[in-house]
Amino acid sequence: MPEKTLKKNMVMKTLVLGLGNPILSDDGVGFYVAEELKNRLDGLDVSIEQASTGGLSILDLLAGYDKAIIIDAVKTGRAKAGQVGRLKPEAFSATLHASSPHDLNFVTALELGRKLGMALPEEIDIVTVEVEDVTTFSEKCTPKVEKAKHIAVNTVMQELDR
Amino acid sequence: MIHSHIAHFYALAAPDFVLGPTSNPEERNILGLVAKVGLEIGSEVIKHRAYAQDIQNVIGGKATHPVFCLPGGISKPVTKEEQKDFEEKARSEVEFAQFSLKLFNDLVLGNQEYLDLITGDIYTMKSYYMGLVDGNNRINFYEGDVRVIDEDGNETSRFKPDEYLDYIAEHTEPWSYLKSPFLKKVGWKGMVEGKDSGIYRVNSLARLNVADGMATPLAQAEYEKMYDTLGGKPVHSTLAFHWARLIEILYAAEHLLELSQDSEITSPEVRTIPSATPDEGVGIIEAPRGTLIHHYQTDDKGIVQKVNLIVATGHNYPAMNISIKKVAEKVIDKGKEVSEGLLNMVEMAFRAYDPCFGCATHTLPGQMPLELTIHDSKGEAIQTISRH
Numbered sequence: 001m002p003e004k005t006l007k008k009n010m011v012m013k014t015l016v017l018g019l020g021n022p023i024l025s026d027d028g029v030g031f032y033v034a035e036e037l038k039n040r041l042d043g044l045d046v047s048i049e050q051a052s053t054g055g056l057s058i059l060d061l062l063a064g065y066d067k068a069i070i071i072d073a074v075k076t077g078r079a080k081a082g083q084v085g086r087l088k089p090e091a092f093s094a095t096l097h098a099s100s101p102h103d104l105n106f107v108t109a110l111e112l113g114r115k116l117g118m119a120l121p122e123e124i125d126i127v128t129v130e131v132e133d134v135t136t137f138s139e140k141c142t143p144k145v146e147k148a149k150h151i152a153v154n155t156v157m158q159e160l161d162r
Numbered sequence: 163m164i165h166s167h168i169a170h171f172y173a174l175a176a177p178d179f180v181l182g183p184t185s186n187p188e189e190r191n192i193l194g195l196v197a198k199v200g201l202e203i204g205s206e207v208i209k210h211r212a213y214a215q216d217i218q219n220v221i222g223g224k225a226t227h228p229v230f231c232l233p234g235g236i237s238k239p240v241t242k243e244e245q246k247d248f249e250e251k252a253r254s255e256v257e258f259a260q261f262s263l264k265l266f267n268d269l270v271l272g273n274q275e276y277l278d279l280i281t282g283d284i285y286t287m288k289s290y291y292m293g294l295v296d297g298n299n300r301i302n303f304y305e306g307d308v309r310v311i312d313e314d315g316n317e318t319s320r321f322k323p324d325e326y327l328d329y330i331a332e333h334t335e336p337w338s339y340l341k342s343p344f345l346k347k348v349g350w351k352g353m354v355e356g357k358d359s360g361i362y363r364v365n366s367l368a369r370l371n372v373a374d375g376m377a378t379p380l381a382q383a384e385y386e387k388m389y390d391t392l393g394g395k396p397v398h399s400t401l402a403f404h405w406a407r408l409i410e411i412l413y414a415a416e417h418l419l420e421l422s423q424d425s426e427i428t429s430p431e432v433r434t435i436p437s438a439t440p441d442e443g444v445g446i447i448e449a450p451r452g453t454l455i456h457h458y459q460t461d462d463k464g465i466v467q468k469v470n471l472i473v474a475t476g477h478n479y480p481a482m483n484i485s486i487k488k489v490a491e492k493v494i495d496k497g498k499e500v501s502e503g504l505l506n507m508v509e510m511a512f513r514a515y516d517p518c519f520g521c522a523t524h525t526l527p528g529q530m531p532l533e534l535t536i537h538d539s540k541g542e543a544i545q546t547i548s549r550h
Contacts, residue, residue, distance in 0.1 A: 053226055056169055060212060060225070104173050104192060112192055116205045 015065040015121070016041070016156060017058075018050045019072040025138040026081075026131035026145045030071040033129070033152045040157065055104040059113045059120065068121040069159050071152060074128040081132040082148035084155050089124050127155050163303060163414040164255055165214035165225075166450035167366075167407045170516045171262065172207045175404045178510055179270045183279070184503025199265070210258040213251040217418070220244050235433030248422040255415035256380070263384055263408050270405075271391065280401045281392060284492040285511060287355050287485050288313040288398050290345055290362035292477065293369035294448050300377040301369050301413065303448040309372045310345065313357055315396045319347070323446040326455055330472065331360075333480075342480040343472055353483050361484070364452025364477040365515055366406035371396035378420070381413035400485050403514040439464040449474050451516050475517045485511040494536060505534055505547055 018034025021027040034050045041048060049061055062068050079085070089107055104112070113120050129152050132142045140146065173192045180198055181190045189197070196204035215225040221240060222228025230237045240248075270276045279285065295309045296302040308326070310319040321329050332341040333350040344350045344360035351359040362368075376382040388405055389395050421427060444457045452474030459468040489511040493504045536545040 056173065056208075056211060057215070057226060059208070060215060104169075108191060108193065112196065112204065113208070115193065115196060116201060116208055118208065 012066040013064065014046045014160065015062065015068040016046055016048045016160075017061060017068060017070045018048075019052070019054075019058075019070060021052050021134075022050075023137055023139055025133045025136045026129075026141045027073050027134040028139070029073050029129045029131060029141055029145055029149065029152070032141065033071045033127075033149055033156065036149065036153050037156055040153065041160075046160065054106060055109050058106060059109050059118060062110075062120050062124075063113075064119050065121045067123040067125075069125045069127060069156050071127045071129070071156060073131040073134065075131050075134060079130040080144070081130055081142065082144035082151075083130040084148055084151045085128045085130070086155065086159070087126040087128055089126065091126075125159050127152055127159065163450050164411055164418070165211045165218070166516075167411045167414075168207060168211045168214070168258075168262075170450075171404060171407055171411075174513055174516070175407075176269075178506070178513075179273075179276050179404075183507050183510060184501070187502055187506070190506070199269075203265075206258060206261070210255055213255060217248055217251060220247075232433060234436045237432075239430045239432045240427050242428055245422060245428050249419065252415060252419035252422045256412070256419055259408070259412035259415045260380065262411060266405060266408055280399050280405075284489050284507075285400045285485070285514075286398050287363075287400055287481060287488065288357075289355055289481055290318065290348070290357075290360070291368040291371040291396060292362050292364050292453055293372040294446065294453065295373050296377065298377075299374035301373040301375075301410075301448075302377070303414070305447075308446060308453065310362065311372050311396060313396065313398065315371070319345070323455070324444040326444060326446065326457070326472075330455075332472070338479075340476060340479050343477050344480065353480055353487070355481075355484050361480045362477065363481045364474055365403055365450075366410050367397060367399075367403040368452065369448060370406045370409065376409070376413050378413050378416035380416055381409055384409045384412060400511060400514045403516075407516075451475055451518055452477055473518075475515070478515045478517070482512045482515050482517065485514075490534070496538075500534070500536060500545060500547060502547075508534060 016034060016037055018030040018032070018037075020030040020032075022031045031050045031052075034048050038048050047065070051057070051061060053061075074085070089110055110120065110124075129145060129148050131145050141149070172195065177190045177192060177195045181194050185194075188194075192204075218228065219225040221244075222230045223237070270280075290310055290312055292308060292310045294302050294304075294306045296306045299309070307320050307322060308329075309317060310329070312318050319329050329346055330343050331346040331350070332343050334341055342350070342353075343362075345362055346360070348358070348360035353361075355361065370376075370385060370388070376385045388402070388409060389397065392399065392402060439462065440458075440460050442457075442459045444455070446453060446455050448454070453472075454474055455470075455472040457470040458466055461467050486508055489508045493507050494500055534547045535543050536547075538544050
């Protein structure tokens with residue numbers, strides 16, 4: 001970890017949040033990437049959380065941090081499985097990991113939280129991994145997504161270093 | 163129960179009533195709601211939902227998907243400090259539940275148009291109802307007998323959890339991955355309502371309908387008010403599930419306060435390690451969305467071999483189909499433009515059940531899988547509208 005990140009993270013409360021369902025194959029990729037980051041970020045003042053949630057529940061996790069990096073699976077069909085990308089929350093007009101009929105989508109929840117004066121991160125970055133299979137019960141990702149995990153880990157490390 | 167009902171009412175149900183069912187969809191959401199009723203109320207919503215989550219987190223290790231359950235009990239007791247915190251939060255939850263019912267009274271019941279919508283025919287469905295009750299036929303979320311009533315309020319069945327297979331069967335349709343549960347003794351007659359059809363409903367209104375009352379005083383008063391206003395028991399209005407949900411928040415908050423003042427909750431005796439190999443067990447509780455059945459069978463080593471779950475959304479699935487069809491038939495007319503507002507009125511029919519279709523399993527760019535196809539009299543599809 002470069003010295004500059006160390007200094008930055010001493011003053012900024014940072015959260016790395018892996019989202020997904022770890023028993024549904026590639027849907028767990030965010031979860032697994034966060035797990036791998038636990039070793040890489042050991043000793044640094046960065047919190048790492050894993051969650052299978054969305055909507056208002058994400059606000060509870062984000063509250064109190066200055067910066068957050070969220071890792072989640074995407075299935076756009078416009079990229080090859082395993083492709084890692086970066087996005088901002090504003091990029092989503094529809095939803096992020098909670099297209100549930102009984103919860104809010106992430107962007108609405110975030111806007112609500114900010115309107116209500118919650119202490120939410122000013123900076124939120126989303127690291128995405130294009131996935132293939134999110135319906136098979138498995139605690140392992142498909143081979144292409146499995147290979148992409150270390151790229152996603154490095155992408156998060158770069159985001160932390162910015 | 164408290165956090166789930168608060169989130170559903172304020173984030174999903176209230177915008178339809180406070181902003182209006184056919185209002186601008188850009189504003190018909192929780193952000194529009196907060197803009198109309200005030201930021202302070204929005205903060206109270208977030209605060210009280212979080213209080214309920216905090217309590218679950220402290221007790222269960224995680225707010226959602228708790229990790230404290232062990233064979234024979236739980237992993238840790240509640241401390242005296244935690245108990246004190248729970249009591250303070252419970253008092254606040256009771257006040258917030260009362261406030262929410264007042265808000266509903268002022269903004270929804272005080273508006274004749276909305277009251278007509280609740281009591282009107284398009285959102286009315288006559289069915290059987292199911293829910294857990296205690297020995298005095300009061301609502302109980304955790305234990306008791308499963309009671310079933312018919313559309314006239316008569317008790318038609320009452321059974322213990324391990325008898326559920328004698329009372330409930332499941333029908334399958336080739337067009338759906340969800341099964342359709344029905345009352346075995348009445349039988350499956352298709353997706354139709356009424357006493358001859360075995361379709362029944364669970365969730366908040368069903369629980370209030372099957373019970374003779376609430377087990378706490380403030381909730382009991384609100385229970386009586388609802389039935390007085392809506393013309394007695396049982397109530398068949400699907401939109402009244404929202405009202406019942408608010409009464410349940412009050413009951414749950416009052417009960418939370420009772421439990422938080424019970425010295426027994428800090429007892430260190432939280433686990434009795436089982437000494438026998440389990441073979442079979444059935445558990446039934448009331449989840450926020452309704453009756454939840456878990457049935458497990460194990461082999462001679464105690465390893466689970468067979469599982470049967472009937473979850474709340476499953477119980478309500480046939481009724482949801484009927485409710486959606488009923489509204490669609492009433493609001494869609496030949497030659498009349500099917501606006502977003504009308505589509506929302508159809509959506510209100512299923513939103514009242516607060517369905518949970520694999521909510522934690524979607525990935526980007528997931529979207530609400532709601533599509534409405536309008537057919538002409540010959541069955542030809544003439545228009546399809548999707549909600550994203």
